[in-house]
Amino acid sequence: MKMKERKQIKILYITSLTFRTASSASIRNVSLINGLIEEGYKVDLITIKYPKNFEDEYLQQIISDEVNIYRSEVSIINKYLNRKNNNISSSSYKRRHSFLNFFKRIIKSLYFFPDTDKGWINKYNIDNLKNDYNIIISSSDTKTSHFVAKKVLKKLKGVEWYQIWGDPWKDDINLNKLDKLRVRFYEKHMLRKASKIFYVSLPTTKAMSEKYKQYSNKIFYLGRSFLNECKGREINIDKDLIFTYTGSINKNRNITNLISKIEDHNISNDRKIHLNIYGACSKEVKELLDNYDFVSLKGIVGYKNILEIYKDSDVLLFIDNGDNTTQIPGKLYDYFGTDRPIYALVENYNNPVTQFILSTKRCVVNKNSIDNIDFNFLNNLKKESVMKDYSGKSLAKKLINYES
Numbered sequence: 001m002k003m004k005e006r007k008q009i010k011i012l013y014i015t016s017l018t019f020r021t022a023s024s025a026s027i028r029n030v031s032l033i034n035g036l037i038e039e040g041y042k043v044d045l046i047t048i049k050y051p052k053n054f055e056d057e058y059l060q061q062i063i064s065d066e067v068n069i070y071r072s073e074v075s076i077i078n079k080y081l082n083r084k085n086n087n088i089s090s091s092s093y094k095r096r097h098s099f100l101n102f103f104k105r106i107i108k109s110l111y112f113f114p115d116t117d118k119g120w121i122n123k124y125n126i127d128n129l130k131n132d133y134n135i136i137i138s139s140s141d142t143k144t145s146h147f148v149a150k151k152v153l154k155k156l157k158g159v160e161w162y163q164i165w166g167d168p169w170k171d172d173i174n175l176n177k178l179d180k181l182r183v184r185f186y187e188k189h190m191l192r193k194a195s196k197i198f199y200v201s202l203p204t205t206k207a208m209s210e211k212y213k214q215y216s217n218k219i220f221y222l223g224r225s226f227l228n229e230c231k232g233r234e235i236n237i238d239k240d241l242i243f244t245y246t247g248s249i250n251k252n253r254n255i256t257n258l259i260s261k262i263e264d265h266n267i268s269n270d271r272k273i274h275l276n277i278y279g280a281c282s283k284e285v286k287e288l289l290d291n292y293d294f295v296s297l298k299g300i301v302g303y304k305n306i307l308e309i310y311k312d313s314d315v316l317l318f319i320d321n322g323d324n325t326t327q328i329p330g331k332l333y334d335y336f337g338t339d340r341p342i343y344a345l346v347e348n349y350n351n352p353v354t355q356f357i358l359s360t361k362r363c364v365v366n367k368n369s370i371d372n373i374d375f376n377f378l379n380n381l382k383k384e385s386v387m388k389d390y391s392g393k394s395l396a397k398k399l400i401n402y403e404s
Contacts, residue, residue, distance in 0.1 A: 009400075010042040010132055012156075014149045015139040016117050018047040018063070021056040022279070022300045024224075024247075024330030025141050025166050028200065030063050031225040032139075032164075032399070035392030037064040039400070044068045044133075046148065048120055051078050058304035062227070072123040077116060113182060115142040121151060131156055137399075139164040146190050153193075160195040162399065164222065167327055168204055191215050198222035198399065203326035203352030222399060224330050225392040226337025227303065232311030235341070235381045240272040243343070244313035246306055247331045250282040253319040254368055258345060259292060261373045266294055273375075275317070278309060310338045314381060318344040318363065323351055336362060336387040345373070362387060 013033055017025040036043050043064075049055075049071040063069075112118050121144060129152065136159050138149035146163055153161060169187040170180065191197055191212055197219045199205040205221040212219070236242070243262075249255060258275075266272045278298045281289070289295045301309070310316065316335045321327065335342045345368040346354040357363055362384065364377045388394060 009134045010044070011036060012044050012046065012129075012133045012136045012152070012159075013139070014046045014136065014152065015145045016048045016115075016120065016142045018045065019055040019059045020050055021054055021302060023056075024334075025139070026056065026059055027227050027303060027334065028166070028224050028330060029139055030059050031227040031392035032395060033067055033392075034062070034064050034227075035225065035394070035396030036400075037066050038393045039396045041396075041400070042066075044070070046070050046072075046152075048077065048117060049073045051081055054081050056302050056304075058302055072120055074117050074119045074123060077119075113179070114147060114186070115144050117142055117144045120144055121147050127155075129155060133159050135160045135162055135400075137162045137164065139166070140169075141166045143169055150190070150193065161193065162196045162198065163190065163194040164198045164200070164399075165204075166200055166224075168199070168208055188212070191219075194218065196220060200224040200330075201326055201328045201353075202356050203328070206352065207326045223390055223395055224328075224333040225390050225395045226334050227392065228307060228337060229386050229391070230307050230310045230338040230340075231383075231386070232313065232338070232340060235383060236314050237381075238271070240274055241314045241378065241381075242312065243273055243275045243315045243317050244278070244309055244340075245275065245317040245319070246278045246309070246334070247329060248280040248282075249277055249285050249319075251284060252321055254322075254345075254347075255285065255319060256288065257368055257370050257373055258317075258319075259289070259295070260370060261375065262294060263292065265375055271378075276309070276313075278306065306334075310335075310340060313340055315378075316340045316342050318342060318357075319368065320344070320346045320353055320357075322347050326352055328353055328356065332357070333390055336360070336390045339383040339386055341377075341381050341384055343377070360387065 015029045017023050018029050020026045033043055033045060045067050047069065133156055136149050136152060136156065138145045138161070140146060149161060153159060170183045175183060192215065195218065197215065199208060200222055202221045205219060209216040209219045262273045262275060273294060275295045276298055277295065278301050280300060281297055286297060289297060316338065318332050318335065321329065342363040344357050344363040344365045346357065346365060347368055348354060349367060354365065357365055366373050
């Protein structure tokens with residue numbers, strides 16, 4: 001396709017998560033949108049406006065000025081998030097807490113489908129849209145993005161619909177029985193209507209192609225891009241080492257073996273390891289980690305700060321989600337945008353996620369067990385190469401595929 005023709009293509013990008021703080025999907029969407037702009041496309045964006053304290057200023061600053069952004073407030077989201085943000089600590093609240101959580105789950109299943117941002121589907125007035133788009137891209141999570149796109153397509157006839165799925169839907173382990181019944185229908189329904197379907201994990205792409213063989217000819221692997229290249233200081237050779245983990249940590253991501261090995265290492269070595277964790281931490285894991293002076297729980301920080309943290313790290317830590325998933329946490333792709341060594345702990349060398357990690361040849365990979373965690377690689381630490389194939393621009397090219 002000639003460059004002149006390329007610039008005539010206009011894209012409507014629909015996603016609920018663009019500027020939400022501490023959101024891998026937001027980083028992915030901003031990166032891909034900027035990549036599309038770099039490639040010469042015109043992009044309009046329909047998204048949700050979250051309360052100010054739940055949005056990342058840096059993501060708002062870094063998205064291209066060439067993008068026309070249409071943001072909708074969804075009142076129920078604002079009420080829910082602001083209520084969640086209040087520090088309610090009375091004993092009566094705590095006594096009711098488990099019941100309230102159970103009640104909220106029931107209400108969500110009955111009413112808030114496909115998600116708590118359901119109101120967004122009817123919030124945007126499609127009559128305001130011009131019928132001059134060539135492609136609509138809807139990107140989840142949340143899955144509501146695809147429902148908004150479906151509504152928009154009722155007006156915009158003859159437009160190609162590209163769907164990006166951060167996670168497969170029906171296989172979500174958090175779904176209850178009622179939701180699974182509805183999701184079984186709607187996932188298949190959405191995939192049937194798509195022109196092209198993209199998954200951001202290669203193992204998931206293969207699994208979904210096998211599961212939905214009737215749609216396999218339009219299911220593709222896209223990957224998840226990093227937002228910025230990040231090159232940091234020299235790796236510490238003689239000083240203590242800083243291990244950095246970004247993202248949530250809970251019982252599904254087994255950190256106990258690593259902690260034991262770091263403790264043993266620090267007892268017998270002058271060159272100590274310090275582990276800094278940036279993200280949400282479950283109560284039981286926090287209680288464990290509070291016992292170790294070489295671990296620092298830093299809490300959730302904005303993306304701009306994360307970039308500075310990467311620059312000052314010696315090793316970036318990745319822990320997989322176990323054997324029961326084909327999904328790859330977004331943090332790994334963010335790490336691909338840095339020149340820092342990556343240390344990956346996996347439950348099984350033979351599962352599809354580990355096979356993907358090994359194929360990149362970018363990580364030191366150990367099985368997550370006391371006997372297999374090995375710090376010998378620390379003797380040869382050096383800066384690594386940024387994986388440019390996972391930049392927003394590279395994946396924008398792959399998404400559109402000019403020659404197809």
